[in-house]
Amino acid sequence: MKAEVISLGCRLNIAESEQIRTLLANESDVVVVNSCAVTSAAVRQTRQAIRQARRARPDARLLVTGCAAEIEREALAAMPEVDGLIANTAKLDPRAWNVPAQPLPVRSEKHTRAFIAVQNGCDHACTFCVIPQGRGDSRSLTVAQVLHEVERHLDLGAKEVVLTGVDVTSWGHDLAALPKLGELVRQVLDTFPQLARLRMSSLDGIEVDGDLFELFAHHPRVMPHIHLSLQHGHDLILKRMKRRHSRADAVELVSRLKEARPEIAIGGDLIAGFPTETHVHHTANLSIIEELEIVHGHIFPYSPRPGTPAARMPQVDGRAIRARAADLRACVARMRQRWLEQQVGKPQVILAEADGCGYSESYARVAAPAGTPTGSIVTVTPSQLDKGLLI
Structure with a gap:
């Protein structure tokens, strides 16, 4: 199986996870948890993600990077599920992953x-x-x-x-x-x-x-x-x-x-x-x-x-x-x-995503018309609100 990167925490981690994913594009049987440590709850979520990743990929090499890998280094290194830690300051360096240098990624496959x-x-x-x-x-x-x-x-x-x-x-x-x-x-x-x-x-x-x-x-x-x-x-x-x-x-x-x-x-x-x-x-x-x-x-x-x-x-x-x-x-x-x-009844300019919804300019979640291509920008006028989603 190809390399998998699990991203926790902030938008900066999302951006860095995409770069890690491209660095490891030619690797297989590797799982990376890009961790967060902003709160104790974030550290708990990191540990949970590590355990879940190990259960899902028992034979993969499981590596942890991110803020928790610095701040909670000893505790995470002691987890039996973890095979190694990558320093947060080195996680975008190909040498840290033992892979050839290559251009960094520029766009996520999962995000528009x-x-x-x-x-x-x-x-x-x-x-x-x-x-x-x-x-x-x-x-x-x-x-x-x-x-x-x-x-x-x-x-x-x-x-x-x-x-x-x-x-x-x-x-x-x-x-x-x-x-x-x-x-x-x-x-x-x-x-x-x-x-x-x-x-x-x-x-x-x-x-x-x-x-x-x-x-x-x-x-x-x-x-x-x-x-x-x-x-x-x-x-x-x-x-x-x-x-x-x-x-x-x-x-x-x-x-x-x-x-x-x-x-x-x-x-x-x-x-x-x-x-x-x-x-x-x-x-x-x-x-x-x-x-x-x-x-x-x-x-x-x-x-x-x-x-x-x-x-x-x-x-x-x-x-x-x-x-x-x-x-x-x-x-x-x-x-x-x-x-x-x-926002109901007001035209919304949305950027359509793969799940059939999109975000308006003011970051409201809006349902896209059926068949709207992912990544296209369209104007829709919602007529109702259902559980936080403009329809």
């Missing part, structure tokens, strides 16, 4: 959009986060490298490109002349007028530069969908997290975006039950969902990660954390339901 990792690592020190231990310092692709990758994707027929990374808005901080992310996005759009859709992965709102804001606000090929790394809705908790923005900063950014582009859909990452969080803090976390009208929410129950300052802070009871996470998810679900109901 292409994920391009323009940046990796992180220079910040959020008190809850273990990812810098697994990814290292922030480092950026050059403009030329990014343009080369976009060109490859387009040559294979990609219609949408997603620029991704660990801390995407820090792109350029390590390059000569210190370019901002907005400059990179504008160069991509200007160089490739045939690129139909450009989307961004999670952004640190405090680092959204003026050029990037203008592109989100006015450029028709930059999708009206922004996902912000908010983490919390109360200033004291944000300070204890060592985040660089305040609640007011997030509100002001979203307000300006919505004033310029009313149809923009807001997403956000929020942590429930951060150490020292009180009911008052939790109420602020709930209210920012409503104030920003977050319709694409990623809710993370806090879990202490090894070696982080937050792990040494007074912890919230686990039952309270789970209950607060459920509150946040329910609040996002209400906002999302209301937003989806408002």
Whole structure:
């Protein structure tokens, strides 16, 4: 059987998994688990994926890479199912897999959009986060490298490109002349007028530069969908997290975006039950969902990660954390339901996928007309909403 790559976690891992898959295209009887360690639950999912992969492919060589392979190295190496670990920093190097060097992949067979990792690592020190231990310092692709990758994707027929990374808005901080992310996005759009859709992965709102804001606000090929790394809705908790923005900063950014582009859909990452969080803090976390009208929410129950300052802070009871996470998810679900109901009867431009559905420009899930070719962009007007899907 051909090599199999199982991807867990973030969009950056998805992009890297596609590169690993191509590196191993001529290999057989190999299974790679590209792991995640952002939370303790993510580590549990990694271990479960390893066990499931071993049961499904008992004779294959099972290798683990990704953030958990760095942060939980000894524990994963001790699992009887695991044959070896590949360092996270080396996983895109053909030498790490003992295969010949070859061009990196540019498009997933399973996805209609292409994920391009323009940046990796992180220079910040959020008190809850273990990812810098697994990814290292922030480092950026050059403009030329990014343009080369976009060109490859387009040559294979990609219609949408997603620029991704660990801390995407820090792109350029390590390059000569210190370019901002907005400059990179504008160069991509200007160089490739045939690129139909450009989307961004999670952004640190405090680092959204003026050029990037203008592109989100006015450029028709930059999708009206922004996902912000908010983490919390109360200033004291944000300070204890060592985040660089305040609640007011997030509100002001979203307000300006919505004033310029009313149809923009807001997403956000929020942590429930951060150490020292009180009911008052939790109420602020709930209210920012409503104030920003977050319709694409990623809710993370806090879990202490090894070696982080937050792990040494007074912890919230686990039952309270789970209950607060459920509150946040329910609040996002209400906002999302209301937003989806408002999309009924409005034309939606979707990128069709192999499962017969597609994503609108604002990232709503929409059923495609029967027979729509995968990868085509079509306009449909949904007449009903059924279990989160516009029909």
